[in-house]
Amino acid sequence: MSKYLISCGGTGGHLAPGIAIGEALASKGHDVSFIISEKAIDSRLSAKYKNFKFIKTPGLPFSPSPIKFLKFLISQFRAVKCCKKIFMENNADVAIAFGGFNSMGLAIAAWLAKKPLVLHEANRKPGKAVRLFGFIATRVYLPHGVRIEQNKSGVVRQAGYPIRSEIFKKDEAKSKELFGFGKEANIVLVCGGSQGAAALNRWAKDNFEHLAHEGIDIFCIAGPSQSQIENRTCKDKNGIERHLRSIAFCDNMAEAMSAAKIVVARAGAGSIAEFARCRTIPILVPFPFSADNHQLENARYVEKNGAGICVLQENISSLSTEVLALFGNPKLCEKMRRNLEKLDELNGISKFVSDLEELALK
Numbered sequence: 001m002s003k004y005l006i007s008c009g010g011t012g013g014h015l016a017p018g019i020a021i022g023e024a025l026a027s028k029g030h031d032v033s034f035i036i037s038e039k040a041i042d043s044r045l046s047a048k049y050k051n052f053k054f055i056k057t058p059g060l061p062f063s064p065s066p067i068k069f070l071k072f073l074i075s076q077f078r079a080v081k082c083c084k085k086i087f088m089e090n091n092a093d094v095a096i097a098f099g100g101f102n103s104m105g106l107a108i109a110a111w112l113a114k115k116p117l118v119l120h121e122a123n124r125k126p127g128k129a130v131r132l133f134g135f136i137a138t139r140v141y142l143p144h145g146v147r148i149e150q151n152k153s154g155v156v157r158q159a160g161y162p163i164r165s166e167i168f169k170k171d172e173a174k175s176k177e178l179f180g181f182g183k184e185a186n187i188v189l190v191c192g193g194s195q196g197a198a199a200l201n202r203w204a205k206d207n208f209e210h211l212a213h214e215g216i217d218i219f220c221i222a223g224p225s226q227s228q229i230e231n232r233t234c235k236d237k238n239g240i241e242r243h244l245r246s247i248a249f250c251d252n253m254a255e256a257m258s259a260a261k262i263v264v265a266r267a268g269a270g271s272i273a274e275f276a277r278c279r280t281i282p283i284l285v286p287f288p289f290s291a292d293n294h295q296l297e298n299a300r301y302v303e304k305n306g307a308g309i310c311v312l313q314e315n316i317s318s319l320s321t322e323v324l325a326l327f328g329n330p331k332l333c334e335k336m337r338r339n340l341e342k343l344d345e346l347n348g349i350s351k352f353v354s355d356l357e358e359l360a361l362k
C-alpha cells in the first residue's frame with residue numbers, strides 16, 4: 001500500500017478529477033488524502049464523499065492587483081507551511097496536484113520532501129500551476145495533443161480528464177423523473193459549471209417561452225449563489241405543458257446529463273469530459289474571462305472533433321436557433337454522440353493510475 005496526497009481544490013473542475021483518481025487508487029488498496037481550499041464550493045462538492053479524508057488549507061488565487069497579490073503571497077506561504085506539516089504527518093509517497101491556486105502549497109512541500117510530484121492539467125491551454133511548477137515535477141500530465149516547453153525529458157505524459165465513478169449514462173426516464181419531468185420531456189440542460197453562469201441562467205429565463213412553444217423543456221443548474229432560480233410552465237404549440245425547472249446546485253450530475261439530450265454550458269474541462277461520458281451533446285459558451293481564454297480552446301477542440309458546438313458569448317442570441325436546429329436533426333445528433341464517444345475514450349485512467357503506483361515504489 002502506498003500513500004498519496006492529492007491537492008484538488010478551488011473549483012469543481014479541479015476537485016472532481018482529484019476525487020476520480022483518489023477513488024481509483026483507494027480501490028487498489030492505497031491510502032489517499034485530499035488537500036482542498038477553504039472555498040465553499042470545495043466543502044459542498046466533497047461533502048458526499050464521506051469515506052475520504054479532506055484537509056482544508058489556506059490559499060487565495062493569484063491577482064495582479066498589488067494588495068491582492070500581497071494577500072496571495074501571504075496565503076501561499078501559509079499554505080506551504082501547512083502542506084509541509086500534512087506531508088510529514090501523512091508520510092506521503094507521492095503528491096498529485098490538479099492545478100489552480102490550491103496546488104502551490106503541496107507542490108513546494110513535495111519538492112522540499114524530495115518526493116515525486118505529479119501535476120495534471122485539465123485544460124487545452126496549460127495554467128499557471130503547470131507552467132510554474134512543471135520544472136520541479138516528476139510528471140506533468142497534459143490533455144492529448146497539448147504541448148508545453150519542458151526541459152526535463154521523460155516528464156510529460158498525455159492523459160484525459162479523470163472522471164468520478166458515479167458519472168455514466170443513467171436511465172433517461174428515471175433521470176427525468178428525479179428532477180420532476182415526465183417521460184415525454186425534451187430537456188435542454190443549462191449548466192455554468194461548478195459556480196453557475198449568470199449569462200446562461202438569463203438566457204434560459206428569457207428564451208424559455210419561445211423554446212417551450214417548440215416543445216422544449218429546460219432544466220437549469222443555476223449555481224450555488226441561487227440568485228437566479230426560476231420555475232415556470234408554458235404550453236407548447238400542441239397544448240402540452242413544458243417546464244423550466246431550476247436548482248442551485250446538483251449532487252446528481254450523471255442523472256442531470258442523462259435526462260437531457262442537449263446541454264448549454266460553459267466550456268470547463270470537467271463539464272466537457274462528463275458530457276462526453278454521458279453522451280449529452282454540448283453547446284458550449286466559453287466564459288470570456290477564463291485565464292488565458294482557456295475555455296475557448298476547450299470549446300473549439302470539441303467543435304473541431306464534431307462532438308459539440310461552440311457559441312461565443314457575444315453571439316448568445318443565436319443559442320435558441322442552435323438548440324432548435326439540433327433537436328430537429330436526429331442524424332446530426334447521432335453523429336455527434338459517436339464523436340463524444342471517441343473523445344470519452346481518451347479519458348480512461350488505468351495508465352495514469354499504474355504510473356502513479358510505479359512512482360510511489362521508486
Ligand SMILES: CC(=O)N[C@H]1[C@@H](OP(=O)(O)OP(=O)(O)OC[C@H]2O[C@@H](n3ccc(=O)[nH]c3=O)[C@H](O)[C@@H]2O)O[C@H](CO)[C@@H](O)[C@@H]1O
Pocket residue numbers: 011012013014016045099122123192193194195221248249250251253266267268269270271272274287290291294295
Ligand atoms: C470560470 C473558470 O475558470 N472555470 C474553470 C473551472 O471550472 P468549473 O469548476 O466550473 O469546472 P468544470 O466545468 O470543469 O467542472 C465542473 C464540475 O463540477 C461538478 N458540478 C457542477 C455543478 C453542480 O451543480 N454540481 C456538480 O457536481 C460537475 O459535475 C463537474 O465535475 O475549472 C475547470 C477545470 O480546470 C476549467 O476548465 C474551467 O474553465
